[in-house]
């Protein structure tokens with residue numbers, strides 16, 4: 001009997017325990033409550049309520065759905081949110097979430113703009129129908145290469161202003177390859193001519209550099225080659241890119257040159273520093289450099305005379321201008337650009353030699369290439385003087401001044417338009 005009572009007591013205690021446990025379980029909503037808490041918290045902030053946004057579909061929820069950090073939801077946690085946060089600009093938002101890291105984007109952005117071979121080719125139309133068409137004609141209908149072709153190539157090169165020295169160098173290299181049977185067909189010779197042009201033109205050139213503020217570039221060259229026009233074109237280009245530009249009318253001997261510069265200045269919104277007619281060009285250059293320094297101008301372009309009406313030789317006068325610029329600013333001028341007129345042919349080559357010796361220019365601007373059928377001059381200049389062509393002039397409009405890139409130029413000159421169209 002006793003043990004029956006004991007069993008009943010134990011069963012009763014067990015039943016009581018079970019009863020209390022199961023009573024506690026609903027209280028155990030505390031566990032569930034902790035899961036529901038964020039929702040409740042999202043409902044709380046005034047900002048979310050005021051915005052009328054459905055409480056559970058806040059930014060945090062969206063982020064969670066995307067598997068991202070629920071940062072905004074956490075931020076919405078404090079009840080006393082004073083003001084609805086302004087949404088970040090779309091770009092900013094994208095940069096935080098959807099865009100690739102900056103580093104992976106940069107190389108793409110740094111890619112040079114697509115080159116305009118077709119545009120350059122158009123500007124070189126006269127040379128293509130002259131020099132290049134004459135070269136091409138030598139290969140028409142030929143399957144094999146006869147060594148006599150070298151003489152014909154020589155004749156075309158010499159009469160296209162390539163110059164004696166450069167022509168001889170190129171022919172010598174062609175002859176060696178022919179002797180080694182390395183040039184079996186016309187295509188191989190053409191490819192070799194292209195490669196020679198590329199080798200000759202590949203000097204350390206490129207467009208103007210801006211090492212400091214101001215960067216001072218001085219244009220030199222004989223009269224009529226296009227110095228003033230080129231300054232106007234460069235001013236247009238760089239002002240268009242957002243750079244501040246100042247012009248110095250260093251050709252004080254020709255009133256028309258000052259007026260011409262003023263027209264360009266007005267057009268691009270660049271101030272022109274000038275002196276009285278016949279005044280010291282060095283003084284104008286000094287004043288302009290000082291002004292450019294004080295005003296922290298990006299680019300100062302200094303025009304110089306091409307012919308003087310004084311007894312001072314031209315080179316001495318230009319050297320004086322260079323010296324006064326250097327007095328006004330250490331390290332200036334940063335560029336001395338020799339402007340040559342492509343239509344001057346072999347004269348351009350001899351001018352270049354004189355200017356190189358006297359002034360050690362940093363590069364060449366070859367103008368009026370649109371006006372000659374003998375564009376071979378560019379090869380002669382680069383090969384003989386080892387001076388890089390930096391820009392070429394293909395017409396009178398501002399946009400006709402082009403930065404010079406050897407690969408683009410060689411393609412425009414030697415390439416076949418249909419090949420290029422296929423490559424594009």
Ligand SMILES: Nc1nc2c(ncn2[C@@H]2O[C@H](COP(=O)(O)OP(=O)(O)OP(=O)(O)O)[C@@H](O)[C@H]2O)c(=O)[nH]1
Nearest residue numbers: 223224225226227228229257306367368393394395
């Ligand atoms: N077709 C063509 N004409 C050009 C080019 N560059 C300049 N010219 C023209 O060449 C002529 C002479 O240009 P200027 O800029 O006056 O020459 P400059 O060297 O300043 O002459 P000086 O002041 O006498 O030393 C102008 O009619 C220009 O329009 C070019 O690339 N192509």
